[in-house]
Amino acid sequence: MGHATPATRALDRAGVAYQLHEYAYEAGQEKIGLHAAEAIGADPARVLKTLMVEVDGRPACAVIPSDASLSMKKVAAAFGGKSAVMMVPAKAERLTGFHTGGISPFGQKRASPLAFEAGALDCARIILNGGKRGLMVELSPDDALAAARAEARPLIADQ
Template sequence: MSKATPATRALQQAKVAFETLEYDYAPGSERVGLQAADAIGVDPSKVLKTLMVEVDTKPACVVIPSDETLSMKKVAAAFGGKSAQMMQPAKAERLTGFHTGGISPFGQKKHVPTAFEEKAITDDLVVMNGGKRGLMIRLNAAQAVQAARAIRASLCAD
């Protein structure tokens, strides 16, 4: 598998060190982040999933631990909106340039406001999608937030 993706190129351009981790992506898996965590042997709370949402009909990107559930109320609040909903997969793919199951917060076709779950970035290293199904990247959490030009916010359901 080629490890060069728009996400990895964006990180290289930003001079952010990362390690690639590959696994056998299972199409149709309901919880891709949990499948990835199991496949690479990393605690699911340290494997982050990237989700595309719409806040007051405007696109946004959120990154949360793979074992957590998103709170749409908190997402709306984080971006100063009134309501939020999940983006339709086809729209997310067109907007980001990535296939669902491979969406990364880095190197998207069009940068959108991005937020990381604040409790997910308390450790030094996190793992998230590298821009292709079956390709994960391990990198410094603070550098990930900076490279994604993201905010830190409470996004998960209690």
Template sequence: MSKASPATSFLTRAKVPFRTVEYDYHPGTERVALQAAEAVGLPAGQLLKTLMVEVDGKPACAVVPGDRSLSMKKVAAGFGGKSAAMMAPEKAEKLTGYHTGGISPFGQRKRVPILFEAEAMALEEVVINGGKRGLLLILSPEAACAALGARAKPLCADL
């Protein structure tokens, strides 16, 4: 697999240091983030999944630990809206230019507001999809947020 993608190109242009790791992506897996974390031997909370949402009908992106679920109430509040819902996969693919299972917050076709789960900012490194199924990027959460112009807010449902 080529390690080049719009996501890696975005980070390279932004001069953000990152490493790549590949794994065997299995289509049809129900929880892709958990499968990816297991495949590369990392805790699921260190692997951040990229979820496309709609807040008051407008597209946005939430980046959260792979072992957590979004709280739509917190997502709406984090983006300053009243309501939030998951974006349909077909719409997410068209908007981002990536296939589900390979959506990255970096290098999306159309820029949208992005929030990271606040708890992820305490980690030294996070692992985020690299824009291809089976390609992951390892980098600091601060560098990821800075490159994206993202903010950190509580987004996940309580455990």
């Protein structure tokens, strides 16, 4: 599998050290992040999923643990809006340049405001999509925030 994606190229340009993890992506998985975590043998709390949302009609990107759910109220607040909804997959693909199941917070075609779930950044290393279905990147939370130009905010529903 080729490893050069817009996401890995963005990490390379940022001078960020990362480790690649590949797995056999299976189309039709309901919970892609959980499937990826299981496939690479990682704790689902360390494997983060990238979700495209719209806050008051404006695009934004939320990154949360694969075993958590977004709180749309918290997402709206994180991006300074009143309401938030999930972005339809076709629009997310056009905006980011990635296919669903392969959307990365790094190297998106059109940059959107980006936030990581604050509680997910307590791990020494986190794992995110590398810009292609079946390709994950592992790096430090600080490097991920810097490379994505993201902020840490509360984003997930209370569990």
